Amino acid sequence: MTYIKPKFAHPRLPKNNLGYTRKEYEGSLSTLCAGCGHDSISAAIIDACFEMNIEPHRVAKMSGIGCSSKTPAYFLSNSHGFNSVHGRMPSVTTGANLANRSLIYLGVSGDGDTASIGMGQFAHVVRRNLNMTYIVMNNGCYGLTKGQDSATADYGSISKSGNMNSFEGIDLCALSIELGATFVAQSFSGDKKQLIPLIKAALSHSGFSLINVVSPCVTFNNNQGSTKSYDYVREHNETLSSLDFVPVKEEIVADYDHTKITMVEMHDGSMIKLNKLSPAWDPEDKLSIMTALHNAREKHEILTGLLYIDTESVELNELLNTTDTPLNQLTEKELCPGSKILEGICDELR
């Protein structure tokens, strides 16, 4: 069934610098279960793009298969979207990005789509430092097939049917840091205040940005004993950093306390105003975050906030020395060497 939202918008709705209302960043009505964490993430994406004055058509929404991968239909309807095959969103996004390096690539995926069937492609898109934002809507289970455990389900987590998960859960944040990710964050779908600036920062980052968002499945994994339920996450959420995102050209008000606030400058000149809540951790030091993640795991805590950033990140097109003009805009003139050169090549083959 397809739901269509009314086009009518109140004339006094606030507009952003582009003259768009928030409505122009929305999508069609969600068909996910009422209360699904994924819908909150979609809402956060809409807010982030609206507030950042992003032109919707400059965003490419990429996804694989699963509940999470359906969500691009529910935000940014003026953007092209690509709902590809299960676990293969990274490769499709890589090709799309190589074809036009000037767009913003926003991939959404789930824990099954990323950590099981898509683990191979996930690992390789991270190590290639593809310029994209990769949001994992992580609920620890397979929703569309009725609640089987996924590879990110924590050891000992109890499923709705009462079974205990006896396998280790994959920590996508730690894994991606090991693989060379240049921006890694973790959040909770219920924490919009934290999630929106994280999405903004990720979209501004030049290179691969992971946001792993714990997003409870209200239907299959919100029971007592589950480590991905609303109650459990609220109770075990340990905020590592709180942040504000300061876009390019916006004046930075120097009223912050230097002993508490760290300013991280992004590739495009925007800033992250970061409030570090752990003295042992430095967002640009891999070892410190790996230790913090390890310790949190021991204590059954979920660390949220910006975890790691490499401000020297070099994204794939730069690594490949690709021309600045998007490749999809090149014409015969740049692409075809012509008949004279071909004759010369043939001469050498005689």
Place this chain on the structure above:
Amino acid sequence: MSRVNDFVVRFANVNGTGSASANYLFAKSVFRMGVPVSAKNIFPSNIQGLPTWYEVRVSEKGYLGRKEGIDLMVSVNPQSFKKDIASIKSGGYFLYDSTKPLHDEFLREDIHFIGVPLMDICNREFTDPRQKQLFKNIVYVGAIARLLNIDTSVIEGLFAEQFQGKEKLIAPNVKALHLGSDYVKDHFTYPLEFHVEARDLVGDAIMIDGNSAAGLGAVYGGASVVSWYPITPSTSLVSAFEDYAKKLRKDPLTGKNNYSIVQAEDELAAIGMAIGANWNGARSFTATSGPGVSLMSEFLGLAYYSELPVVLVDVQRSGPSTGMPTRTQQSDFISAAYASHGDTKHVLLIPSTPTECFDMMADAFDYAEQLQTPVIMMSDLDLGMNDHMTTPFKWDDNRKYNRGKVLTADQLESLPSWGRYRDVDGDGIPYRTIPATHPTKGSYFTRGSSHDENAAYSEDSPTYVRIMDRLLRKLETAKKMIPAPQFYQEGKNSDTAIVFYGTSMHAAEEAIDILKNEGAPIDAMRLKSFPFCDEVGQFIEQYDNVFVIEQNRDAQMRSLLINELEINPKKLVKVLNYDGTPITADFILKNIHQHLFQPIN
């Protein structure tokens, strides 16, 4: 019967010893003397130490297919002596390294043995250990040059070209060449009864392998994003693209690349990237072999159903499974034609020569973008990795890439409404949009799930059927666009006919010629594409029996003909060569003769 310019030489080497370039030198020198030549590399799936062969057919008549029966075997590999000696035709010659005496068990009364002490000569004349090894190859090239009447100055000319910028290497190579040539002069009668005489029979032909030609064709065809995963025998296609692109696709001002190449983590990712790039409006392809096609199938189904262009090259090798990775076959036709689950059908292009690899590769992007569907070029190891004499490549500078039905911002602005999957023109091909074309118009959600004409998710049965039926209409349009078959005659001249495709062409053309000379001409058709154009069925309909010549076990093209055109299976006679070696005219003739109950001449 004159044996001038009509014989087969086979080289038996150990792989990884530098013999390939020496053997190529021999083939190229025959070509330079104006005599048609074809060379086949028969090599193991191994890096170093196993037997490898290089077979050169010299043919005054211009027959470029492989031929059974070896006239001269040049063997520097004692591992394979026994097999090599057994494979020589009665009356033929065996040239070997006589530094060590040949064991009695190898002797054959009916062939000639030519011993040249290759290792002794090299040990005596060269000091550098690497040169001692490498120049053994050049010494035997010198020896056979003398035996076969090849002008050493032609080979010296090739050295000069090969070692441009490394001129120091020319003198020792020339020395090695003459050591071999002089040894024969002093010890044997020459030339042999079969040998080369200079002619003017190659015209403006060039010599190149199909993979290099296809790589170059992709540069000319405007491919800008290439994703790939290494697999024999397709790897050299992407290498060729990269080599040509490095020279021909640099931005003159910045020195940056007007292309991107990514070595993917597997074939799934390779095709995924190519589809993503095409979705975003860049021409993109990947190349693989049979195992890769298996892995890419799911994605091919997505591209088919979501109607995205993508170009794939399948350089076929012997299957199933890992099969014989370095041996040729035409055994992926069914898996490529119907790749992926559900009802799918893909456009296939079937080149027979490097020139067709170049042309079809460039054209494939036009077809894929016009049809908004995958286009698969079906090459094979024989075509892809062996050097072939072929007509020179041509390019029309007025040619514009045909990007198909892609809407611009202005068109979107002026259209009252647009739906991604509406069949506006009745040819089954809808209009598509590229991301970021227009701020508020033309966006849609590309998906592999069932959708309606406006790209909205739909599980409505009539809608589903409408879209699936339109996809068939699109393939009808494809039939009028893709290359028509080649016919070898006007009208109908025989009761039986033969059908062939791809690298069976040279052997089949030779067989046609021989049948004609025998006074039993046979009509023939070469298939160049799938789905079959109307001419294919019309041709087959005319004959009582049609031989379908293929290089696979299961008669895959025959199955496709029966399935697509509803031809009576009894009418289509299988002629199947599937041992991993390229098919020969003798093999085709033997099968035709057997079927027609005629004695073999």
